[in-house]
Amino acid sequence: MTLSKIWVFAESTESGITSTSLELISAASKFADHVEVFVASPEPGYSEIVGAYGATKLIQVTDVNDRLIGTVVASAMAQLLSGNTVDAIFFAMTPEGRDCAARLSVKLDVPVLTNVVNLSVDGTRLVSEHAIFGGSEIVQAGFTGSSPAIFAIRAKSFTAESRGGMPAEVVQVGVGDLGSAGKARIVEQHLEERSGPKLDEAPVVVSGGRGLGQAENYKLVEELAKLLGGAPGASRAIVDAGWVPYSYQVGQTGKTVKPNVYIACGISGATQHMVGMKGAKNIIAINKDEDAPIFSIADLGIVGDVHKIVPKLIEALQSRT
Amino acid sequence: MNITVCVKQIPDQSSPGKLDPGSHNLVRDGKLILDDSDSYGVEMALQLAAEAGGGEVTLVSMAPNGEVSGIRTALAMGADKAVLVSDAKLAGADALTTAKVLAAAIKRNPFDLVIAATESTDGYTGTVPVQIAEILDIPSVSFAKKVELSGGILKVQRQTELGYDQVECPLPALISVTAGVVEPRYPSFKGIMSAKSKPVEVLEASTLGIEPGRNQEIITVRSAEERSSGVIITDEGDAHQQIIEFLEQLKVI
Numbered sequence A: 001m002t003l004s005k006i007w008v009f010a011e012s013t014e015s016g017i018t019s020t021s022l023e024l025i026s027a028a029s030k031f032a033d034h035v036e037v038f039v040a041s042p043e044p045g046y047s048e049i050v051g052a053y054g055a056t057k058l059i060q061v062t063d064v065n066d067r068l069i070g071t072v073v074a075s076a077m078a079q080l081l082s083g084n085t086v087d088a089i090f091f092a093m094t095p096e097g098r099d100c101a102a103r104l105s106v107k108l109d110v111p112v113l114t115n116v117v118n119l120s121v122d123g124t125r126l127v128s129e130h131a132i133f134g135g136s137e138i139v140q141a142g143f144t145g146s147s148p149a150i151f152a153i154r155a156k157s158f159t160a161e162s163r164g165g166m167p168a169e170v171v172q173v174g175v176g177d178l179g180s181a182g183k184a185r186i187v188e189q190h191l192e193e194r195s196g197p198k199l200d201e202a203p204v205v206v207s208g209g210r211g212l213g214q215a216e217n218y219k220l221v222e223e224l225a226k227l228l229g230g231a232p233g234a235s236r237a238i239v240d241a242g243w244v245p246y247s248y249q250v251g252q253t254g255k256t257v258k259p260n261v262y263i264a265c266g267i268s269g270a271t272q273h274m275v276g277m278k279g280a281k282n283i284i285a286i287n288k289d290e291d292a293p294i295f296s297i298a299d300l301g302i303v304g305d306v307h308k309i310v311p312k313l314i315e316a317l318q319s320r321t
Numbered sequence B: 001m002n003i004t005v006c007v008k009q010i011p012d013q014s015s016p017g018k019l020d021p022g023s024h025n026l027v028r029d030g031k032l033i034l035d036d037s038d039s040y041g042v043e044m045a046l047q048l049a050a051e052a053g054g055g056e057v058t059l060v061s062m063a064p065n066g067e068v069s070g071i072r073t074a075l076a077m078g079a080d081k082a083v084l085v086s087d088a089k090l091a092g093a094d095a096l097t098t099a100k101v102l103a104a105a106i107k108r109n110p111f112d113l114v115i116a117a118t119e120s121t122d123g124y125t126g127t128v129p130v131q132i133a134e135i136l137d138i139p140s141v142s143f144a145k146k147v148e149l150s151g152g153i154l155k156v157q158r159q160t161e162l163g164y165d166q167v168e169c170p171l172p173a174l175i176s177v178t179a180g181v182v183e184p185r186y187p188s189f190k191g192i193m194s195a196k197s198k199p200v201e202v203l204e205a206s207t208l209g210i211e212p213g214r215n216q217e218i219i220t221v222r223s224a225e226e227r228s229s230g231v232i233i234t235d236e237g238d239a240h241q242q243i244i245e246f247l248e249q250l251k252v253i
């Protein structure tokens, strides 16, 4: 293998290690002999799953408590790095991943390459690819300084593949006091419940944008998604407006989705939106403006009014069942 | 309560972005404007300072060619003064170098709170704010979508992948805010006039003791594969049928 060791910051929820984290572990195990995974949870079962995807070691940071995960894990990594040679560290482009990468970058005085969508080997180093200008151009970049190279990677850039590996060896570490930087505390967590398939895993995604006119009309999007066995999503415009929670947002700052079918209702197709859904196999767009940028990537573009088309579509689908 | 706000000045996003073919840096010629993303931070700073009964709102920005037009917009909204770092040596600076420059600029004035945007419109690394916090050795709350201050403690709703966390944090601290946290005000005529005489300190990197190094490089730039464009039709009242046929073809229904 090209590299000796890669670290991965894996994130977990109540339902286990996130799919994005498994993608990163899979990718790392293609490039390095040793893949060591950090999690901010003492959950014992994770050594099996991360091992199956290619990790050799699981480093559990046990004293996160009510502190912000990124700050704590960055300190754990910095502490363990002395006396350890690590070629690269992978983070997901999530709130926690960015926090952790940013703090670590300062501690090590190494920059971060962010928004990575692909990695490949160039001699003895990893080089990264970045989609810019809404994905119309691809920039290839690499580090010239000392290791470790820090990459923050977008979701769905790699496929998560179990290689049937053995459970990873488990090591537990605590970081202790973090001084001033560790003073932020989580006092309450709010989970936004949603039913149906998960937005980033659903085979069909129906998203709504400002063209829906008002918050009540979002139920058209929900209804259509439900009839197609899919998940409802949104542009940032209607998340900012408070119509739907942030967890519905598709795009640069939200979820990356790669469904079989993506239906954009009243969405203009800003570069930051497209970057999150361009990978869909089939794209249907409904927009009353024939010049809307979303049509440039649509397989089926309908110039028309969402308020007229979507209700008829819903009715037609209902009458089929 | 003294608040320092990071404001990035960027090319107008209505014209498409370009890379310099030689250096691969983003082309930043022509007039720069205040990044929309930072107008939320400016507004929040003005509101928090007013609620706290006063204190100064200071802007910090790093931009080429002594560019101040974006800073003037934020001063016109009501900020008191600004520090601009402008130095040809900083062209193409990475996020870490940017954070070092901004942290040094922030330290020139007393602050209780630093505000930045979660990510800039043209760079969108989303790492600069938390890097600044680490350099300043203060706590940070990124992705803040609601912010209150009571009894010297920040109470922040922080967006997470699954919902939000209620976070509490003592000052001094840094927050990075999302779009939509507050409604940015439009500068008034009076604001625009008074902005012209507000102090802007202009510095070079070396004055701040920063020698920008290069630790990353752009190797190549290429066009991405285009999606082949499909069929575009105008709804004549039966577009839903066409969608149904398409979904049938795909065996989704």
Ligand SMILES: Cc1cc2nc3c(=O)[nH]c(=O)nc-3n(C[C@H](O)[C@H](O)[C@H](O)COP(=O)(O)OP(=O)(O)OC[C@H]3O[C@@H](n4cnc5c(N)ncnc54)[C@H](O)[C@@H]3O)c2cc1C
Residues within 6 Å of the ligand: A208, A209, A210, A211, A212, A213, A234, A235, A236, A237, A238, A249, A250, A251, A252, A253, A254, A255, A265, A266, A267, A268, A269, A270, A271, A272, A273, A276, A286, A287, A288, A289, A292, A304, A305, A306, A307, B037, B119, B120, B121, B124
């Ligand atoms: C740093 C940064 C990060 C961002 N991240 C994201 C992100 O993650 N996701 C995201 O989505 N955006 C993101 N954005 C915002 C993005 O730039 C756009 O502002 C946003 O996507 C626009 O949402 P929209 O298409 O719903 O609204 P608009 O751009 O206002 O478009 C509305 C569309 O609806 C159409 N319309 C109006 N009425 C009707 C009707 N009756 N029937 C049919 N069509 C109609 C209009 O023609 C128009 O095209 C980001 C921006 C920045 C700067």
Ligand SMILES: Nc1ncnc2c1ncn2[C@@H]1O[C@H](COP(=O)(O)O)[C@@H](O)[C@H]1O
Residues within 6 Å of the ligand: B006, B007, B008, B009, B035, B037, B038, B060, B061, B062, B063, B095, B098, B102, B115, B116, B117, B118, B119, B120, B121, B123, B124, B125, B126, B127, B128, B129
């Ligand atoms: N050159 C700059 N001048 C002032 N603020 C900046 C600059 N670069 C980044 N920032 C701040 O950091 C935020 C995140 O930037 P970025 O990490 O580039 O996405 C921006 O929205 C600004 O608030």
